[in-house]
Amino acid sequence: MTDAEELRRRTRELLAAHPPATTGRLDFLRARFDAGLAWVHYPRGLGGLGAARSLQAVVDAGLAAAGAPDNEPRRIGIGLGMAAPTLLRHGTEEQKRRFLGPLWTGEEVWCQLFSEPGAGSDLAALGTRAVRDGDTWVVSGQKVWTSSAHLARWAILIARTDPDLPKHQGITYFLCDMTDPGVEVRPLRQITGEAEFNEVFLTGVRIPDAHRLGEVGDGWRVARTTLMNERVSIGGMRLPREGGMIGPVARTWRERPELRTHDLHQRLLRLWVEAEVARLTGERLRQQLAAGRPGPEGSGVKLAFARLNQEISGLEVELLGEEGLLYDDWTMRRSELVDFTGRDAGYRYLRAKGNSIEGGTSEVLLNIVAERVLGLPAEPRTDKDVAWKDLAR
Numbered sequence: 001m002t003d004a005e006e007l008r009r010r011t012r013e014l015l016a017a018h019p020p021a022t023t024g025r026l027d028f029l030r031a032r033f034d035a036g037l038a039w040v041h042y043p044r045g046l047g048g049l050g051a052a053r054s055l056q057a058v059v060d061a062g063l064a065a066a067g068a069p070d071n072e073p074r075r076i077g078i079g080l081g082m083a084a085p086t087l088l089r090h091g092t093e094e095q096k097r098r099f100l101g102p103l104w105t106g107e108e109v110w111c112q113l114f115s116e117p118g119a120g121s122d123l124a125a126l127g128t129r130a131v132r133d134g135d136t137w138v139v140s141g142q143k144v145w146t147s148s149a150h151l152a153r154w155a156i157l158i159a160r161t162d163p164d165l166p167k168h169q170g171i172t173y174f175l176c177d178m179t180d181p182g183v184e185v186r187p188l189r190q191i192t193g194e195a196e197f198n199e200v201f202l203t204g205v206r207i208p209d210a211h212r213l214g215e216v217g218d219g220w221r222v223a224r225t226t227l228m229n230e231r232v233s234i235g236g237m238r239l240p241r242e243g244g245m246i247g248p249v250a251r252t253w254r255e256r257p258e259l260r261t262h263d264l265h266q267r268l269l270r271l272w273v274e275a276e277v278a279r280l281t282g283e284r285l286r287q288q289l290a291a292g293r294p295g296p297e298g299s300g301v302k303l304a305f306a307r308l309n310q311e312i313s314g315l316e317v318e319l320l321g322e323e324g325l326l327y328d329d330w331t332m333r334r335s336e337l338v339d340f341t342g343r344d345a346g347y348r349y350l351r352a353k354g355n356s357i358e359g360g361t362s363e364v365l366l367n368i369v370a371e372r373v374l375g376l377p378a379e380p381r382t383d384k385d386v387a388w389k390d391l392a393r
Helices: 004-017 025-034 055-064 077-090 095-104 217-236 246-255 262-288 298-323 345-356 362-373
Strands: 112-114 129-135 136-144 154-160 171-179 183-188 195-206
Touching: 004 025, 004 055, 004 112, 004 217, 025 095, 077 095, 077 154, 077 217, 136 154, 136 171, 154 217, 171 195, 171 217, 246 262, 246 298, 262 298, 298 345, 298 362
Parallel strands: 112 154
Antiparallel strands: 129 136, 129 154, 136 195, 154 171, 183 195
């Protein structure tokens, strides 16, 4: 077993061989991956050492103290939080060795081609088709609400390969090259003024069968791995106390006593406690995870994240009064990441509205918690055994 002392030793050796002050950022990140210090709980040869997930903090602390660069995790969150654990669990050895390294270093940005105009909350109803042609698959269809598609080199994609089967059974999972000439990315401007999301049109995109993840027709099972990891990565981010949305409103409360009222004080106290409970719950959930295999509890964490963000941002706007009605910049921008704490209260209020939609709508997540965590009876599903081609659309 790799323990904390061994990780400290390996970290010192990495820093001695590749001093951050004189080593290029990308060269350092590649060396860190090769040393098994990227994500220590991954297998040897894939950026890890097969150590306990909790020991990653030992490595991170040592590197941060030495001023070593990180891999900008917020910029490549989809790759780190969704694509990587899915590749680790379902990918072939060749796929893992090809994709995990440049994914972790940020050389290759990833996006997620799941939702469609007619298959959002009901994702399994998707209609994008993949038809086999020898050793390749020809994919055509439309995806929507795709974060980072304008930056991505690769995408995780699910498509329908057998319309004669019920909707959950005829889906296959692929790794899609976003530079293929059949891929068209169009911006979707949001209420914030930015175009952080995209719609993606796929026209005769050719995907080698070697870039299929899992068995043909087993895409829904593979996709569930992605979805459960997505909810943990969105709702269970590691934060310090007063990290996230509660931080700015707490600072305003302390620095602007003239804005305080008794009612706002009571609401702030309640939300501060709930935010701290959600933060600690997320930390406990991460500690309980088997490597790359979160359970349905992540849906509950993501539910709390969405509700709290919306309530806290609403409280902040009320606290600021007239100032809360201001907005800093309506410029149409193709942002690389979501900056909840670097913008003003108006941005936080508007952007938080999307939290109950992205990463699984709150309504769908409530069903998951009810059925898979609490063990309540499932809702009747009349389309469960009906071929996808026969479903009303």
